[in-house]
Amino acid sequence: MNNKDQIKLAEAAYKLKGSPMFKVLARANELERQGKKIIHFEIGDTDFAPPGHIIEAAVSALRSGETHYVNSLGILPLREAICEATEKELGFKPTIGQVVIAPAKAFIYFLTRCLVNPGEEVIVPDPGFASYYSVFDFIGAKWANIPLLEKNEFRMNPADVRKSITDKTRLIIINSPNNPTGMVMTKEEIMAIGEIAKEKGVYLLTDETYGKMTYDYPHYSPSVIDQCRERTIILNSFSKVYAMAGFRLGWAIMPEAIAEKIGLMIQTVFSAVPPFIQYAGIAALIGDQSQIKAMLAEYKKRRDAIVAGLNSLPGVSCVIPQGAFYAFPNITGTGLTSEEFAEFALENAGLTVLSGTNFGQYGQGYARFSYATSIDNINKAVERLNEALKNK
Ligand SMILES: Cc1ncc(COP(=O)(O)O)c(C=O)c1O
Known part of the structure; x- marks a missing residue:
């Protein structure tokens, strides 16, 4: 057939x-x-x-037997390294239970699946990463697309986000720096959207895949508002910053109750990210950044x-x-x-x-x-x- x-x-x-x-x-x-x-x-x-020390870490982990099933949430040393890096960069230290390891794209699917029922709504930038839309269609979520307009240098306007919230909204996605426009939101805009999510009681996924890749202004994260303990979820990836797209390695920081469910999703679908890949992630985070x-x-x-x-x-x-x-x-x-x-x-x-x-x-x-x-x-x-x- x-x-x-x-x-x-x-x-x-x-x-x-x-x-x-x-x-x-x-x-x-x-x-x-x-x-x-x-x-x-x-x-x-x-x-x-990718820098040589990242490759070396993967190869040496493979040679030393890091070839078995591991904790679905991720290996502890990588999750610890992420806690430390978050404290350094954002000023708060998540608990180990808030940190999960998976490919960034997989998180977009798993999180939307676990947070949004069919027929409920997500607020999303337009233009925005194509995988968001593919996932929404697949799971039957509806979306309100917030226009990113050239006259506003493609930045997402918090007033538009506020206007688009209905009693069916479950999740807001922001993505700064943005794919496909390269736009970077201001601190005021980011924080305003964080406050809207808090006031309205909706989840906020801040896709920070390109967070370390800004040229003229710094990157801000709305996660400082609740330290990812209540509604904010940081999505991050090794793919772009560390030139590791083929490693399929990313992480997310979220409330522990959500992390538990994402762990079950990972157990169900692919068990865990290969441990030798995760060791490469540790080398990327703590190794030489030159x-x-x-x-x-x-x-x-x-x-x-x-x-x-x-x-x-x-x-x-x-x-x-x-x-x-x-x-x-x-x-x-x-x-x-x-x-x-x-x-x-x-x-x-x-x-x-x-x-x-x-x-x-x-x-x-x-x-x-x-x-x-x-x-x-x-x-x-x-x-x-x-x-x-x-x-x-
Ligand atoms: C905005 C955004 N989020 C997430 C991802 C997914 O990253 P990864 O390839 O590491 O799964 C990408 C990749 O292009 C992206 O542009």
Whole structure:
């Protein structure tokens, strides 16, 4: 039974959207097989390798027998290292029972599943990370999308969040620095949303995957309000900051009662993150940070190069992203829709970019460029796009 029409699936399966970048990547790989030279801007992964001491920690843990089942919540030394790091960075020390280890994306699903009933509502940034929307559809949650507007430098407006809360709202998601816009919220905005969550008694998921990747302003976390003891949940990942996307390692800090349930989800689905991977996480957190700082300095140069390049193109304008490694130019002046622009860039300039609409309806008129690639590639891409747009 290989025929798609004959295979009957559960309703939820038909609602799964997944991650759009994987589709674009597959198309680009097909063109590469035909001999085309593609420059990649679609994937939120870096060209840097993780620092050597992180690799060494994983290898030596493998060699010393860290190859068995472990505690589903995560190994104690990693959770302790996260408690210490949180105290240093945010000024409060969570209990071990508040800290859970899993891939960041898995947390988005597990947390939404455990906090939101079908038909209940989540407040979410638009444009926002595509996995949020895929998860909501899959579990039957409804959402109120808060527009991130270019005229507000894509920052989420707390007044919009307040207006969108209903008696069905269970969860607010914020994501600063934001994927796909690179926007960083101010301390005032972050704290205002934290206070709204407190006043209304709703959970607040603060997705801090790019928290250490800001260029001009510091990152703030609303978790200081309740120290993740009542309603705030910090989501974090080793993927971007430490260039460890393939390790599939992240963590979350949350009220202990929720952590217990997430532990049961992990037991049910994959038992635990492999222990040798978790040892790499300890090395990342407590080891030398100089390479991390150097990577960040390089991303800043790349950001400046891509923003200048995009702003030089006919019909394209780009506000300066303050964090992460994404640029989100306005492409309306090209006369193309976002979907057409992404297609045009691939077919006519050999570049993979994502349509802004992959991240929600307010992404129309924009494209996402992931600039975690060399300045050389960035300059080449701008040249190719310039040629293609001029000859359109
Ligand atoms: C906003 C946001 N949250 C979470 C994740 C998931 O991170 P990971 O790949 O570590 O699961 C990503 C990855 O792109 C992201 O952009």
